[in-house]
Amino acid sequence: MHQLTASRRRLLLGAAAASAGALLTGCTSNDTGEGDGDRTAANDRPAADDKPGKRITIGYAGPQADHGWLNAVNDNARQRAEKYPDVTLEVTEGSNDTAQQIGQIETLINRQVDVLVVLPADGKALTRVGLKAMRAGIPVVNLDRVFNTPQAYRCWVGGDNYGMGLNAGHYIGERLKDKPNAKVVELAGLDNLELTKQRTQGFDDALKNYPNIKKVARQAAEFTVESGQAKMAQLLQAQQDFDALWNHDDDQGVGALRAVDQAGREDFLMVGGAGALSAFQAIKAGRGVLKATVLYPPTMAASAIDLARALGQGKGVSGLAEFEIPSSLTCYSAVVDKENVDQYMSTGFK
């Protein structure tokens, strides 16, 4: 299946490739020559249970990795599985098309993999196929984007959007608590998404603990560098004077930081979100406005593989008292700043 979809995509790309390919061959190489840059943190973490157990096959279906975070998620899953000699991982070609992803998961069900790990393109739309797998006796580990009903998965692992906002708000609050009439600005992500609302809600709730701080403006970008630059430039013009900024997403943060540079502003504290490598590096260098970022850790995919393996081998999670793995696991949105950035550097995604 992997090969089939790959070749179809190549065919589709033919027209565009033909146009430009002849002109600038060689210019599309992104190889930095630094060698093994793709290793993620999944490798240096202790596993749930390192003792080899019975051999199992885990099916993994994720969406198309069209941005850095999803790329990191897929890499984490793949590399974590490689670490276990008793695990075979069957990975589908990522797809954002609901129908296609359903088809891919049904194929995995028919092949009778032992456990499924599914990061749906759209949680609600893929609930049906989650239920189908569970009924067929294949336990499902639902990664991040949650299915409609708990019947469609055995275990959910994901990030904490509300917690991101909460922790960003507390971090900023603690730094501004002694400043009278402090002003805070929020650069949100794509407003169509529920997760954006949750992040904003968490941020607002945290700020309620600090009566001296007022959120004076909020604009929503679209998780892209381009929109981050555009919206941030406008925000900087609208607010000539503020003390702190929370930006929901480090990818759009690249654009936001560019706008800050262009406006020549450095009179505030900026906190990012997600945990991109570029953000970690900027925090470590400590020269710019970016002082911290709250995580939405892509390592959750590695944990999903751990849980799927435990599930397939009938084990619990070592270090916990239960005989079974938990039914849900929410990853903590830790704040990474200069103090602890070295510890998290290897989890940063590009």
Place this chain on the structure above:
Amino acid sequence: MTQHVSPPRDGTRRTAAPAGRPARRSLPVRADVRTLTLLGVLAVLVLIGGLTRPHEFLDTRNLQLVLTQASVIGVVTVGMTFVITSGGIDLSVGAIVALSSVWATTVATQSHGLAGILLAATLVGLGCGLVNGVLIAYGGVVPFIATLAMLASARGLALQITDGRTQVVTVRGVLDLGERETYVLGVPPLVLVFAAVAVAGWLLFHRTTFGRRTIAVGGNPEAARLAGIDVRRQRLYLYLLSGLCCGIAAFLLIVLAGSGQNTNGNLYELDAIAAVIIGGTLLSGGRGTVTGSVLGVLIFTTITNLFALNNLQTDVQQIAKGAIIVAAVLVQRRTASTA
């Protein structure tokens, strides 16, 4: 746009004005009213800005900001004006901007410095335009389908090149062009490029045979052919021109955002088409105005700026934007018909 504007295949207008010099005597009055209406809308927006946020809106830095944000989509819109005037459509502009911007910011391209990035961006734009043009002019594929296919393929290729990663630009000379140190008498270089493209576009459209041929092809391709115009070659050139504009826009975007990303140029096709239509170019072809398109872009950018300065949220912004498009077109029709 009923009886006051000659429909594209209206034979009477063609007999009055041969394809080489289409109806130029009857148009200027209406065109001027149109331009004045657009300027009026812009003036109202400036008034609203001045009243709601006087300090932040009426400010040199804000003017620089609005013009800079307008420059990327503005360059795309100039190319789109030609294509739509010729009776075509280019749905692939956003995808071409994305592909050009990522191709021009790969590690390999960046190693060739500013010249390499600029060359790669424009050549990729031209290459995509060439494919569009050949498919449409010589392959007989309708523009909607050909450029829709290009949209899909170019986005796919952009994703394949980047793997979804943001390609940060490290070439100092490119980054500097987006910062205050390089402003020429207070004008950002990006705005200078936009102005140059707009002026060149205006001259090409209104002062050359190329422009007149474009209008003729859009008004009545058969009449244009009988008048001795190589319609197919003209169409090929038009999509090449649109591709070139996308390549230039991609370079501007690289400078502005300091990076290339496969999500760049998201929905540019809709923004550009909206600006062209609001400007007064006929979607069915045969009549166009570069000035109107540029004003259309400025109106949209000013609206975005006003919303952001007044801290209105995305939902309100989207509703208001739709309403303003309809209102602007209605006002234009009224003023055009009473003139």
